[in-house]
Amino acid sequence: MTAYLITSVSVVGAAPTDLLIRDGVIAAVGPDLTAPDATVVDGTGLVALPGLVDLHTHLREPGREDAETVESGSRAAALGGYTAVCAMANTSPVADTAGVVEQVWRLGREAGLVDVQPIGAVTVGLAGERLAELGAMADSAARVRIFSDDGHCVADPKLMRRALEYVKAFDGIIAQHAEEPRLTEGAQMHEGEVSTRLGLIGWPAVAEEAIIARDVLLAEHVGSRLHVCHVSTAGSVEVLRQAKARGVRVSAEVTPHHLLLTDERAESYDPVFKVNPPLRTSADIAALRAALADGVIDVIATDHAPHAVEDKECEWAYARPGMLGLETALSIALDVLGPEWDLIAERMSRTPARIAGLTGHGVDPAPGVPANLTVVDPAARRTIDPAELASRSRNTPYARMTLPGRIVATFLRGEPTVLDGKAVK
Structure with missing residues (x-):
C-alpha cells in the first residue's frame, strides 16, 4: 500500500498542515512532516474534508x-x-x-x-x-x-x-x-x-x-x-x-x-x-x-x-x-x-x-482515523459538460453552468480513487 503525504492542506477550514496517509489510516497530522517513501500531493490552497x-x-x-x-x-x-x-x-x-x-x-x-x-x-x-x-x-x-x-x-x-x-x-x-x-x-x-x-x-x-x-x-x-x-x-x-x-x-x-x-x-x-x-x-x-x-x-x-x-x-x-x-x-x-x-x-x-451507521466514515482527518477523505480546491471554477461526467446518463440540470470547487483527490481507506481530479481506475 502506497503512502501519501498531503502538504500544506487546510483540514476542514483550519490552518494549513500536513497529512500523512499510511496503511489505510491517517498516520500523522502536523507541520513539516517528512516521509521519503510517500507520494507527495501539494495541498496548498486546498481543503481536506472527511x-x-x-x-x-x-x-x-x-x-x-x-x-x-x-x-x-x-x-x-x-x-x-x-x-x-x-x-x-x-x-x-x-x-x-x-x-x-x-x-x-x-x-x-x-x-x-x-x-x-x-x-x-x-x-x-x-x-x-x-x-x-x-x-x-x-x-x-x-x-x-x-x-x-x-x-x-x-x-x-x-x-x-x-x-x-x-x-x-x-x-x-x-x-x-x-x-x-x-x-x-x-x-x-x-x-x-x-x-x-x-x-x-x-x-x-x-x-x-x-x-x-x-x-x-x-x-x-x-x-x-x-x-x-x-x-x-x-x-x-x-x-x-x-x-x-x-x-x-x-x-x-x-x-x-x-x-x-x-x-x-x-x-x-x-x-x-x-x-x-x-x-x-x-x-x-x-x-x-x-x-x-x-x-x-x-x-x-x-x-x-x-x-x-x-x-x-x-x-x-x-x-x-x-x-x-x-x-x-x-x-x-x-x-x-x-x-x-x-x-x-x-x-x-x-x-x-x-x-x-457507516463506521470509519464521516470522521475528520486525525491520527489513527481511517483515511476516508476528499481534498477540494475551493478557488477553482468549472463549467459542467455532461459529456465529461462519469455517469452513464447525461440528465444533469447544471449543463453549461459554471460552479465553484473542484475535487482534487479522494481516498478510500488510504487508497486514492481520484488524483489530480481524475479517476484512478
Whole structure:
C-alpha cells in the first residue's frame, strides 16, 4: 500500500498542515512532516474534508444498466468526493430480499471506488401492500439498516406503523418518500403560479407535508427512527421543526437541486428539470437553506437519479423524473452555503455517516482515523459538460453552468480513487 503525504492542506477550514496517509489510516497530522517513501500531493490552497457520504443514490443495477451501474455510479461518486453511498432499492428486481441487497453490496466491493451500502425496500416490489424481508436483509452480509420505497410512498398508515415497529428491534430506519398519492395523481410539477400559467397539473406542497406530519406522529408513538427523503417545502420544515422540538427520532435530507433551482425552470419544458418531488418556489428554497443551517434538516443527499436518453429526452409529460447529482453536489453546497467547511462536513459527511451507521466514515482527518477523505480546491471554477461526467446518463440540470470547487483527490481507506481530479481506475 502506497503512502501519501498531503502538504500544506487546510483540514476542514483550519490552518494549513500536513497529512500523512499510511496503511489505510491517517498516520500523522502536523507541520513539516517528512516521509521519503510517500507520494507527495501539494495541498496548498486546498481543503481536506472527511469523505462525503450520500444517503440517497440510485445506481440502477440490477435491471437498468443502460442508465447506470454500480461501477459507473461509484466512479461518479468518487469524482464527487464521496467515499460511501447508500443505494436505493428501486432496481429491477427490487432490492426487497437478502439476495438482491447482497448482490448490490458485492458489486460495490468489486468496484472498490466507494463503500456501497444497500437500502432495502420497505414493501415487496415497492407495491405498498406487505412488508418485505426486513429482518433477512438486516441479517444479510449487506447488514441493511435503512429501508425505503423511495419513488413510492408507504401510503398505508397501518403498514407504515408495522414497518417502524419492526425495524425498532435492530435500531433500523424507515426512510419515507413523503407523497400522498391521491393528491398528486397526474401531477407534472409544483402546484402554483407557474403550473397554472403553463397549464400543467400541479403537485401540491401539502401532499408532502401531510405524510411527514402523519409519519412523525407514528414514529413518536412507536419510538422508532424515521428519515424523511428529499424535503422540498417550507411547510415540511415547520412540521420537522416541531417534531424535533418534541424529541421525535426523525432526521431529514434536502437535495442540492431543491436548494438551488425553482419551479420557474419548468417554463422551458426541458424534461431535465422534471423531478420528484418537484422543484418548488424561491420561498421554499429560502426555508430549506435556513433549516439546513440550523439543523432542522440534517443532511444534503443527492437523490442521484440517472436515466437513459429515451426516458428523458422526450415530451415533458412522458419523461421520467430525476436528475444526476453525485459529481456536482459539493459544488452546489459551496454555491449555496459558501466556504462554511464545518457545516459542509457536518451535513455531507459526519451526520449522514452517523445516520447510516457507516463506521470509519464521516470522521475528520486525525491520527489513527481511517483515511476516508476528499481534498477540494475551493478557488477553482468549472463549467459542467455532461459529456465529461462519469455517469452513464447525461440528465444533469447544471449543463453549461459554471460552479465553484473542484475535487482534487479522494481516498478510500488510504487508497486514492481520484488524483489530480481524475479517476484512478
